[in-house]
Amino acid sequence: MSSSDYRRVYSKFEKQLAPFSTALVSEFRRSAEAVSPLLSREELVQWAEEGLELARQSWRSWEAAGEYFRASPQVLEMLGFAGFGRWSQHGRDLAELSSALSAAYFRASPGTLSNVSFARLPDWVDLGRQLYKGTWRSASLAVQFFDGSPNLFANLSLEDARVLVRFVDSLCDRSYDLAAHCLSIAPQVLTPLSGEDRAAFLRFAEALASTGWADARAYLEKGPALLAHIHSSQRVRFLGLARDLARREGRQAFGYFAEAARALNQVDDELHGYLLAQAEDLVPLSAVAAMEFLKSVPRVLERVRVEEVGNWHSEGFQLLDASLEGGEAYFRLESARGEEVLESLSSRVDLNRVGEILRMYCKALTGDDVAIHSAETLAEKGIGWVDEAPSTEGTAIFLPPTVEQYHDKTENFGVYKVYSTHQAAHLEFGTFLFNFEREGHVFPNLRREREKGRAAGKEDGQREPLTDMERFFDLFENRRLAADLFAIVEDARLDALVEHEYPGIRAAYRRTQRVELESRPEVEGMPLLQALIENLVRVSLGGEDGLRWPASAVQLVPLLRDAIDVMKTVRQPQATVEDAAEATLRLYDLIAQIPNVVSEMAEEDWQALDEESLQLMPMTGDSLGKDMDLQLQGQEMPYQSPQPVDFRGEFKPELVQLLMRLRQERQGQQPPLSPLSPEQLRAMLEKSVEVSINDMVDGDLQQSSELFLTNLMKELTAQEQEKQQPVQRMPAKEGEPVSGFSTPDDERELPVEPKYFYYDEWDFRAGDYKPRWCRVVEYSVGEGVPQYFDQTLQKYASLAGQTRRQFEMLRPELFRKIKRLLDGEEFDLDAVVEFLVERDAGQSPSGKVYWRRNKVERDVAVAFLLDMSASTDEEIAKHERRYTQDEFDDDPRRYFSWWMARRAQELLSPPKRIIDVEKESIVLVIRALETIGDTYGIYGFSGYGRENVEFYVIKDMDERFSDHVKKRIDKVAPVRSTRMGPAIRHATSKLDTHDAKVRILFLVSDGRPQDHGYGRDRTEKEYAIHDTHMALVEAKRKGIVPFCLTVDRYGHDYLKQMCADIGYAVVPDVESLPSRITTLYRRLTE
Amino acid sequence: MIEVQESDETYRQYAIEEYVLSQEPFYLPVTDEVELFNAAYEQKIPVLLKGPTGSGKTRFIEYMAFKLGRPLTIIKDVTEGGDVKTGLPLVTVACHEDLTASDLVGRYLLEGESTRWIDGPLTRAVKVGAICYLDEVVEARKDTTVLIHPLTDHRRILPIEKLGQIVEARNGFLLVISYNPGYQSALKDLKHSTRQRFMAIEFGYPPRELEAKIIQHEADISASVATELAKLGEKVRHLKEHGLAEGVSTRLLIYAGRLIQKGITPRRACQVAIVWALTDDRDVQRSIEEVVSSIFE
Known part of the structure; x- marks a missing residue:
């Protein structure tokens, strides 16, 4: 075809294209020139015709046509003319739907077709078409898909893309913005993933989109990073698990995915396969449990060995099989059973x-x-200790928080026992009672001589040592060496x-x-002096047979033998700490002259020494000395202390003696010594080798020693406080207090720090307790004015008098005469006469003619438990229109603002509220109880959330009734929610310590139990009722009679369930509470 | 140990005031308690023995009764068995919370057409001049403690209201009461008017060496095991008021020793005779068991 031919064809089409857009014409022209060498004339016409058709198809399809022309040269090159027709046909089809779609298709084609085979072309088009729903937004999404295709298919297979599109498609139902965002980040998210992972990743995404679409974005953005936590071979499995969860449960699948991934990150990734297999076992029963399992694994591994995880798992599996909720709680580590198994x-x-x-x-x-x-x-x-090794500072023994040396609990406990026995030995065998003046039992005293000798060489004005230990260590030039030797000798003595x-x-x-x-x-290889010390450490551990000594220094063997002899002497049972000091002196004299040189000899040079070879060596003579070190040439090394012995821990005799002296001083027990000045202390600490202040804090020496002294003083103060107010630090058992935050100095005025108690909570779904679930904080109620009490009594004068009389009648006669007994103190005259008459009348008389006094005691202990929840703040008149806290459950701020508003309003006009009636009732009850002499405690409870169950003490069981109690009643006020279970458990534990024949737990409430997190969700009431019921049953099991009184007129509904076979009463008329409460109590104890 | 008697007589029965110990009980004085008691007996001063359970109060009074009896009354009453009776009669009454005055003094009983009076143990002791030992006297009812007042001052008489009689105490009579200050509640303390009629001898646990000797003798075991047991006793007593209401008594240590003597392993013997006997608290049990396992192999 000649060029004129072309021109003719061109101009013919150009004319027809011109009406659409001039840009289209130029596009055509440019493209035509590019394609013409590839096509025959017919083909060229066909090609141009196609473009023209396209442009005519709809009113904006000329744009697509433009893209068609532009893409043509490249596409033709790739597909040839045969394929080209099919390709353009797809574009034409798309243009039927939307010209923008079609344009995007053409535009993306050159880039995409290099990755998608011609055969799969329809599939690609279908994907784009799938996203198009006929709406403007769907069109733009589809356009985005086509536009992104070159990039997408560069990495993704068509199958992957199909899943991605399905994922994006299902997001469209929710939000196009979200879908568009996900589609746009997809390429860069998916690129780093390997083929299989990518498919699995997308499949989970798809599952997620249909259930938890809100998390889709987070998943795409964070998913790959999270997935990277998993061992590369296990990612598909993990994603499969996550998909199962999403499919089955839907809820929070991403959350589980993320947490489980993070959890697995904490575990050795070699284990991932094993753990995932375990998790997969659980999936048929509960996918949630499977994820909970993975989440809990790191915490479980902290406690059990890997080999035991299987056992833990199979226990849980059985539980899960029996009860879904129970099993899930087990794997969530929220069940008492689980705790037991782990333990x-x-x-x-x-x-x-x-x-x-x-x-x-x-x-x-x-x-x-x-x-x-x-x-x-x-x-x-x-205060000087830096390691976490076992130690003692004179009054307490410090042990590592856990021991896991062996695979057996008993053996690990044995480790603790050895640790504590050694530390206790310091106290038992008087290490810290070292007295410089006291004689030893096995060695003659060399100390005094030595001290005199040293004193002679020193100028006057030397500071007096603060402790005997310091005085002793002052004898040595090399203080560190002496301290090390003393530690070895003393430990050897104690062990013996x-x-x-x-x-x-x-x-x-x-x-x-x-x-x-x-x-x-x-x-081997240690410098000589250190080698000798190391040998001594071994001797002290009973390792006499493992001694090593270089042949080149064989002339020192007698010296080593002498040192060992000293050790042996100090291991006699009668040796005292003073003997240890004497031994230190002797060892020091023997050893200090040995140069700390590295032997230049080879390793073979080191020989084992046994008892025999030691004995064969010549005796140490005076010849040992100056001439010897000439033969020991070598590099002189700085002396280093021996590696510490773990079970002996840290030993700081000087510091302990100092602490002991400071303690005594504070208690005013040590008048003969002048009080210590900070300067003295500092001088001592700088001299001592036991404290290296720089180990503890950075900064200059001056500053850090100040800090050290402050700490020291603080420590002493704290100990004093502890003595005044003994609190247990160890949460040993349920129901025992754990003291809270330590009080800094400036808060010393605070009377009591709150005490914490932990209680289990009953999960009725799991059928098990959640271990240590609730924290009860015990407070003492603040004190108001005492008048309130008396005013109330005046107000209820007649009722008070009446109850008092009734209660007085309750008091039993202390000694009741019991008649007609077979045996007793005296004859009952009437019975004797009767006896005689009967016998004379020939009847067989009864021999019961004695009487005796029987001791009858009323022995009642009662704990009143008042509901102090915010709902008691309601005015009685408006009692019907109840407020429930449910609405604030997930937003404490709203709740508090509501509460604040209420409080403010109530200050303006105080109406009579439920709590007021409760308070009045308590006044009357106290009055009655004081008459009758029962032991009683009055408590209130409230709180918010399981970590903060507040328990207010108005009057404790042991406390006497006083003005303080009166004042506290005045201060009783509504607080927050009603988590009854833990409050009941705490009151029960209080009652349990009281030994009375009748023990009563009297609960006064104004409604059902409810609290944040007291149930699966905020509308659920079952959980709280079951837990409360269980708490009441627990009380009953302990021989306590629980009784519930409520002023909630609709109380019957839930009380029936909450108090099944436990006494309860509903007081529909709140105003009658004072009279009802006393009557009920009387009936209960009669 | 059960002794099976070959003869027809399977048991021996004594009137309470006639029972005397025929063999010298084993007792090791800790301090001067023997001299003190001798002096008190001579001077007719009633004695209060104070001390924790199992610290040897009862053994002491038996020992004293035997010792005091021998030089004073030379009764050569030959019984069937041919035993030589020696020692002072010792009337022991274990007091309990239902012990009434008539339980001590005596009461009327119906007999046929008439009533018959029988003397209570206290009356009998007064009449024969025995040592009357009221064990754990605070447990008894308050009216009984008042009853002993006239016997414990210069009067040394026992009024018997129901008979309208007054019995003068015989020369050898001495009232001895015992009392454990450890576990009595404030409610059950001795009244001062009662307390101040007695001289008091305090009993503590003997020191280690002495206790070891006692255990060795009583349990018939080697000196070394006895020493270990005494050491255990000392350690466990450190726990008093820290989990334990009372320290371990010498009696329990002896029991453990006896079990060991019969071939029970020391750890097991201590567990059953000491640990489980002392407390029901699992933690305290465990702590003591750890002490036991430290001392005994």
């Missing part, structure tokens, strides 16, 4: 479980009031004493020593 599987021993036992154990050994604390608390105090005094622990002790010996560093 039994775990070989770890926690200090807070055994602390009480160890405390009593140490108390038994030492006879002192020894406290047991976690070693971290000692390091935190900043322990083994002597406590044969039963010997085996465990030896075992620990063996373990320690195995973990000692190699002696």
Whole structure:
């Protein structure tokens, strides 16, 4: 075809195209020139015709035509003319729907077709078409799809794209913006994922879109990063699991996905496959449980070994099979059963479980009031201890928070026992009672001589040592060496004493020593002095047979032998701490002259020394000395202390003696010594090798030693406070108090810090308790004015008098005469006469002619538990129109603002409220109880959420009735929600400590139990009622009579269930509460 | 240990005031309590024995009755068995909360057409001049404590209201009461008017060496086991008021020793005789068991 031919064809089409747009014409022209070499004339005409048809198709389809022309050259090159027709046909079809769609199709084609085969072309088009729903927004989404296609298909297979489109498609139903966003980020999200993962990732996305669409965006954005936590071979599985969950449950699938992924991140990724297999086992029963399982794995692994996870899992599996809720709670670690199983599987021993036992154990050994604390608390105090090794500071023993050395609980407990026995031995065998002047039992006294010798060489004005320990260490040039030697000798002495005094622990002790010996560093290669010390440490651990010594220094062997002899002497049972000091002196003299040089000899040079070879060596003579070190050439090294022995922990005799002295001083027990000045203290601390202040804090020495002194003082103050107000730090058992935050100095005025108690909560769905679920905080009610009490009594004068009389009648006669007994104190004359008459009349008389006095005691203890929830704030008149807290359940701020508003309003005009009637009733009850002499406690409860159940003490069981109580009643006011269960449990535990024949728990409430999180959701009431019921049943099991009184006139509905076979009463008329409450109480105890 | 008697006589029965110990009980004085008691007996001063359970109060009074009886009354009453009776009669009354005055003094009983008076143990002791030992006297009712007042001052008489009689105490009569200050509640304290009629001897747990000797003798075990038991006793007593209401008594230690003597392993013997006997609290039990397992292999 000649060029004129072309021109003719061109101009013919150009004329026809011109009406649409000039841009179209130029597009055509440009394209035509590019395609003409590829096409025959007919084909060219056909091609142009196609474009023209397209432009004519609808009123904006000329735009598509433009794209058609533009894409043509590249497409033709890729597909050839045969395929080209099919390709353009698709475009034409799309233009039927929307010209924009068609345009986008043409536009994307060159880029896309390089990744999508011609055969799959229809599929691609279909995907785009699928997104188009005939609306403007759907069109733009479809356009976006086509526009993004080149990029998308560069990485995705068509199958992947299909899932992606389905995902985006289902998002469209919810939000086009969301769909568009997801589609736009999809390429960059999906690119990093490998093929299989990508498919699985998309399948989960699809499942998510249909159920939890709101999370779709978060999933796309964060999903890949989360997925990266999982071992690469297991990602598909994990995604499959997540998809199962989304399909079955729908709810919160992404949340579970994210949390489980994070949890698995904390676990060795080699385990992922195993764990996922376990999780998959659970899926048929509950997909939620499977995810909960994964989520809990890190926490479970903290407590049990990997091998035990299977057992934990199978226990849960059985539980899940029996009860879905129960099993899910199990895997969520919110069930008492689960806790039990974990505890039994775990070989770890926690200090807070055994602390009480160890405390009593140490108390038994030492006879002192020894406290047991976690070693971290000692390091935190900043008074010289930095490691978390076992230690003691003279009054308390510090132990690591957990022990998990062995695969067996008993053995791990044994470790604790060895630790605490050694620390207790310091106290029992008087390490810290070292007295410089006192004589030892096995060594003659060298100290005094030495001190004189040193004093002679010193100028005057030397500071007096603060402690005997300091005075002793002052004898040495190399203080660190002396301290190390003293520690070795003293520990050896104590270990020997322990083994002597406590044969039963010997085996465990030896075992620990063996373990320690195995973990000692190699002696070979140590500088000479350190090697010698290391050998001594081994001797102290009973490792005499493992000694090593270089042949090149063989002339020093006698010296080593002498040192070992000193050690042996100090291990005699009669040796005292003063002997340990003497031994230190002797060892120091032997050893200090040895240069700390590294032997240049090879390793073979180190020889084992045994008892025999030691004995064969010549005796140490005076010849040992100056001439010796000439032969020991080598690099002189700075001296380093030996590696500490784990079970012996940190030993700081100087510091402990100082603390002991400071304590005594504070208690005014030590008049002979002048009080310590901070300067003295600082000087001592700087000298001592036990505190390296820089270890504790950064900064300059001056500042840090100040801090240290402050800490020291704080510590002493804290201990004093602890003495005045003994509180238990260890949450040993349910129902026992755990003291809260430590009081800083400036808050010393505060009377009592709140006490915390933990209680389980009953989950009726799981059929199990949630362990340590609720925290009850016990407060004392503030004090108001005492007049309130008397005013109330005046107001109810007649009722008060009446109840009082009734209660007086209740009081039993202390000694009631019981007649007609077979045996007794005296004859009953009437009975004797009768007896004689009957006998004379020939009847067989009854021999019951005695009487005796029988002691009858009224022995009643009662705890009144008042509902102080916000609902008691309601005016009685408006009682019908009840407010429920449900509406504020998920928004505490709204709730509080409502509450504040109420309070403000009520200050203006105080109407009579339920709480007022409750208070008045309490006044009358107290009056009655005081008459009759029953033991009673009055408590209020409220709170918000499970962590904060408030328990107010108005009058404690042991407390006497006083003005304080009167004042507190005045201050009783509505507070927050009503979580009854824990309050009942706490009151029960209070009653349980009282030994009375009749024990009553009297609950006064104004409605059903409700609280934030007291149920599956805010409308659920079953859960709270079941928990309350269970709490009441627990009380009953403990031999306490629970009784519920409510002023809620609709109370019958739930009380029937809550108090099944437990006494209850409904007082429909609130105003009659004062008279009803006393009557009911009387009936209850009659 | 059950002794099976071969003869027809399967048991022996004594009138309460006639019962005397025929063998010297084993007693190791801790301090000067023997001299004190001797002096009190001579001077007719009633004695209050104070101390925790199992600290040897009863054994002490038996020992004293035996010792005091021997030089004073040389009764050579030969019984069928041929035993030589020696010692002072010892009337022991265990007091309980229903013990009334008539339980001590005596009461009328119906007999045929008439009534018959029988003396109570206190009356009998007064009449024969025995040592009357009221064990755990605070447990008894208040009216009984008043009853003993005239016997415990210069009067040394026992009025018997129902008979309209007054019995003068015989020379050898001495009233001894015991009392454990540890576990009595404030309600059950001795009245001062009663308290101040007695001289008091305090009993504590003996020191380790002495206790070891006692255990060794009573349980017939080796000195070393006895020492370990005494050591255990000392350690466990440290726990008093820290989980334990009372320390472990020497009696319990002896029981443990006896079990060991019969071949029970020491740990087990201590568990059953000491740990479980002392407390029901699991934690405290566990702590004591740990002490036991530290001391005994």
